[in-house]
Amino acid sequence: MNAASKPMIIGVGMTEFGRHLTRPVRDLAGEAIRLALADAALSIGDIQMVYFGNATQGATEGQGSIRGQVVLRHLGFEGIGVVNVENACATGATALIEAAKAVRAGACDIALAVGVEKMVFEDRGKMAGVFEGGMDVTRIDQTIADMAALGNGVTVPDDFTGMAQYSPFMDVYAGLGRMHMREYGTTIEQIAAVAAKNHQNSVLNPHAQYRRGMTVEEVLNARGVTYPLTVAMCAPVSDGAAAAIVCSPAVARRRGLCGRALAIEGTALRSGVDRDPRDLDRHISALTAHDAYAAAGMGPGDMSLAEVHDATAVGEIMQIEHLGFCPRGEGGPYSARGATRIDGRIPVNPSGGLEAKGHPIGATGLGQIYELATQLRGEAGARQVAQARFGIAENGGGVLGAEEAVCAVTILSAPAKGL
Amino acid sequence: MNAASKPMIIGVGMTEFGRHLTRPVRDLAGEAIRLALADAALSIGDIQMVYFGNATQGATEGQGSIRGQVVLRHLGFEGIGVVNVENACATGATALIEAAKAVRAGACDIALAVGVEKMVFEDRGKMAGVFEGGMDVTRIDQTIADMAALGNGVTVPDDFTGMAQYSPFMDVYAGLGRMHMREYGTTIEQIAAVAAKNHQNSVLNPHAQYRRGMTVEEVLNARGVTYPLTVAMCAPVSDGAAAAIVCSPAVARRRGLCGRALAIEGTALRSGVDRDPRDLDRHISALTAHDAYAAAGMGPGDMSLAEVHDATAVGEIMQIEHLGFCPRGEGGPYSARGATRIDGRIPVNPSGGLEAKGHPIGATGLGQIYELATQLRGEAGARQVAQARFGIAENGGGVLGAEEAVCAVTILSAPAKGL
Numbered sequence A, B: 001m002n003a004a005s006k007p008m009i010i011g012v013g014m015t016e017f018g019r020h021l022t023r024p025v026r027d028l029a030g031e032a033i034r035l036a037l038a039d040a041a042l043s044i045g046d047i048q049m050v051y052f053g054n055a056t057q058g059a060t061e062g063q064g065s066i067r068g069q070v071v072l073r074h075l076g077f078e079g080i081g082v083v084n085v086e087n088a089c090a091t092g093a094t095a096l097i098e099a100a101k102a103v104r105a106g107a108c109d110i111a112l113a114v115g116v117e118k119m120v121f122e123d124r125g126k127m128a129g130v131f132e133g134g135m136d137v138t139r140i141d142q143t144i145a146d147m148a149a150l151g152n153g154v155t156v157p158d159d160f161t162g163m164a165q166y167s168p169f170m171d172v173y174a175g176l177g178r179m180h181m182r183e184y185g186t187t188i189e190q191i192a193a194v195a196a197k198n199h200q201n202s203v204l205n206p207h208a209q210y211r212r213g214m215t216v217e218e219v220l221n222a223r224g225v226t227y228p229l230t231v232a233m234c235a236p237v238s239d240g241a242a243a244a245i246v247c248s249p250a251v252a253r254r255r256g257l258c259g260r261a262l263a264i265e266g267t268a269l270r271s272g273v274d275r276d277p278r279d280l281d282r283h284i285s286a287l288t289a290h291d292a293y294a295a296a297g298m299g300p301g302d303m304s305l306a307e308v309h310d311a312t313a314v315g316e317i318m319q320i321e322h323l324g325f326c327p328r329g330e331g332g333p334y335s336a337r338g339a340t341r342i343d344g345r346i347p348v349n350p351s352g353g354l355e356a357k358g359h360p361i362g363a364t365g366l367g368q369i370y371e372l373a374t375q376l377r378g379e380a381g382a383r384q385v386a387q388a389r390f391g392i393a394e395n396g397g398g399v400l401g402a403e404e405a406v407c408a409v410t411i412l413s414a415p416a417k418g419l
Helices: A025-040 A057-061 A067-075 A091-104 A140-149 A168-184 A188-202 A216-221 A249-254 A284-296 A313-322 A331-336 A353-357 A361-376 B025-040 B057-061 B067-075 B091-104 B140-149 B168-184 B188-202 B216-221 B249-254 B284-296 B313-322 B331-336 B353-357 B361-376
Strands: A008-014 A049-053 A081-086 A110-117 A224-226 A240-247 A262-271 A305-307 A390-397 A406-413 B008-014 B049-053 B081-086 B110-117 B224-226 B240-247 B262-271 B305-307 B390-397 B406-413
Touching (some): A008 A249, A008 A361, A025 A067, A025 A110, A025 A240, A049 A067, A049 A091, A049 A361, A067 A081, A067 B262, A091 A262, A091 A361, A091 A406, A091 B091, A168 A224, A168 A331, A188 A331, A262 A361, A262 B067, A284 A390, A284 A406, A305 A361, A313 A331, A313 A353, A313 A390, A361 A390, B008 B025, B025 B240, B049 B067, B049 B361, B067 B081, B091 B361, B091 B390, B091 B406, B140 B168, B168 B224, B168 B313, B188 B216, B240 B361, B262 B284, B262 B361, B284 B313, B284 B406, B313 B331, B353 B361, B361 B390
Parallel strands (some): A049 A110, B049 B081, B049 B110, B305 B390
Antiparallel strands (some): A008 A240, A008 A262, A262 A406, A390 A406, B390 B406
C-alpha cells in the first residue's frame, strides 16, 4: 500500500470497560460513538458508513439482524450504509478493517467502526451457552477435549479443579498453556508475571475494569480455575464499547485533522488454518502478523508497543512469540524478565490487556485500537510508552489453534509531524 | 467509478430454495459455494476472502459469531479472511457489496459472497421470535401498530383475520398496502396480478420453491392473511443458499473469464431514513436506487430487467415505483397491464420473486444476483428476458418505511462482447 492511500484513524472513543448493569447496548455504543466523534471534531452527519460489531446481543436480548441500525437510529444517524459484522472475539478489529477497506475502495470518505458488548446481567442465566456459540456447536465437547489433550503429560495440582466454570475457552487456553510448559519449560510463575504486569498497568488506565495492582504471588494465590490458570490470569466478563473513525488521507488533510491522525500502516485478517495445533510456526496468529508486517513494510523490531489478545496470560505469552518479539518458546522468560513492561523493550498491553482492562467481546479489538491511538499520540499520561512511533494490535477469536479461529492484526503509526 | 475499476461477478451458484428439512446450514452453503466455484472454473484455493451472510442461525442452532468459519472449514477453505455479515433480509446483497468493496480496495483479487438460511424445522417453535429480531425489539408492538395505522380508513373484509400468524412483517406490509390503496386507488386485484405473474414465472425456474402457476382469481381466493394480503401474495418460509464470486477486471481478463463475467456497474447501501413513512419520495428504497443509478451512470430506462424484494406483492408494487419504472402511485395499474411480465416493458422478478421462488433470509439477495447473472448471460431458458443488457436488484431488510430499514441495490451489466 503506498502512503497516499493509507486510511487514517482520526477519532477514537471508548466507555469504561466493566460492569454497567443498567446500561443497554445502545447506551454503551452511543457513549463510545459520541466520544469518537468529539475526538475527531466531527458530527453525526459527517459519517457516511458504519461497521457495527457485536457478538452476543441476539442471544441475550433477542436483537438480531439489524443491531447497528437500531442503535444508530436512536443516536440520530439517518440514511447511511450500515453493515453488522461479527467474528467472535475478533469482531472489533474486523469492524475496523472493514471500515478501512470501505475508505480505500472509495465507497465513502469517512467511516465509523464500533464494537459493543453487554455481558453482565443480574440474571446470569442470560449468558448460558453464549460462549459456546463461538465454537463449532456440533462438536464443542470434542473441541474442548482435543485442546485439553494438548497439555497431556503435565501434572495438575490438587487445588485446580480442572474445568473452568464460566467459559469453555479457559480450558482451551489451559491446554495450550500446559503444552507450552511441557514443550518449552514455561513455568506458572512466568505466566503469573504476565498477569501481574497487566494488572499493574491497569491501575494507570481510567478505562480499565479492575485497576487493582497485583504481585506475582497474589496472582499465583488467586483461585485456581483450570491449570495453569488462576482467576487473576483470565479476562473477566465485561460490558463496554469502543469506536474509531476512519478516513482517507486526502479528507484528513482537507479537514486539518492530520495533527492527531494515525495512519493504518497495515492490516490482515485470517480465519482457521487446518493444521496440527502443535505446529506453532504455522499458527494463524503468526501467519496473520506476517501479512500485516508485509503490508506495512515493517518488522517486529519496528514496533514501539503492542496490544495483544490476552484472554488469558497464556495467550499473551504465545502471541508475543507469534508477533516475533521473542523466539518461539521464550515468551515465558522474556516476559518474566520485564521486556514487555511499559519501560521494557517492546511494551505489551500497557492498557492492562483483556485480563485487567476487561473483555467485552465485540468491543475488545477497538479497545486495543483506542489504546494504540492514545499511546501513539502521546496522550497516555502515567502509562505513556516513551517515544511511541508504531503500534501493533492482535485481536483473536474462535478457538485459538483450532480450525475455526480468527485473527486480525493492525499496525498504526504516530501522527506525522509537520503535516 | 471508471470501467477499469468495476469489480466483476465471475461465478454464481444457488441451491433450490424450499424445504430442506434434513440439510443443515453448512450443507446448503456448501452446495451454493461449490456451484459458484464450478461456474467460475475456480477452486477453493483461489478464494482469498469470504463475506458470509446469515441472519437466524444463532437463534435456531445456537451457532453465533463464527458461522462462516465453521461452514468453510468443513468445505476445506483454510487460512483466509472471513467476515460474517448481517443486515436482516438484505444480508445477501450486503455480503455481495462488501465483497466488491474488498476487491476494489485491493484487499484481495478474488472474493466470495455467500448467503444461507435454514428456516424450516419439524419443530416450528425453533423459529418463534426470530422474525422479531429483525425489528427494534424494545418496541415491536409499537412498530407494528404504527405501520398498521398507515392503512387506517380502508375497510377490511370479514374473511381477513387481520393479523399475520407467521411473521409480524406481513402486518407491516398490509399497513403499507392499505395506505397505497387509500392514497392511490390501488386495488386488491392489481396486487393479485403481481402475485399471479410471479407464481407463473416460477413455473419456469427450477430453483423456485413453488413452481405452481396461479391465476389472479386463485391468488384472490387463497386464504386471507392480513388485508389486502392473501397467503399467495406473501413469501413463504424457506431454506436455501446462494453465492457469487467477485474479482477485479484485471484478474478476470488474466484468467480468461470475461466471456461470462458480469460487471458490477453500481451498488448502494442505506439504512433507515428518519422521516414520515408516508413520504414515499424520501423512502429509503428510492434514495438507494438513486445512489446506485448515479454510481452506474444510468437511469431506470436503461434497465432490461429487475429482481425486487417482493416479500409481499405490495412490496413489488412499491419497489417498482421506487426504482423509477413507473410514476409514484401507478405501480398497481402498471403491473396489472403486464408491464412487469417477462415479455413486458421491464420484466420484474422473472425468477418468481420472493413470493414464489422463496425467501431464505440471508440467501435472498444473492438469489436475486443469481437470477440477474443467469438472465444477463442469456442462460435463463424458458424464462429468458429478451436482449437483457442491464439488470437491477433491490434487496430490502428490517421494517420497510421505518427507521431501522435496510436497502441494498446492485446494477449489473451483461458480459461485454469481444473481451
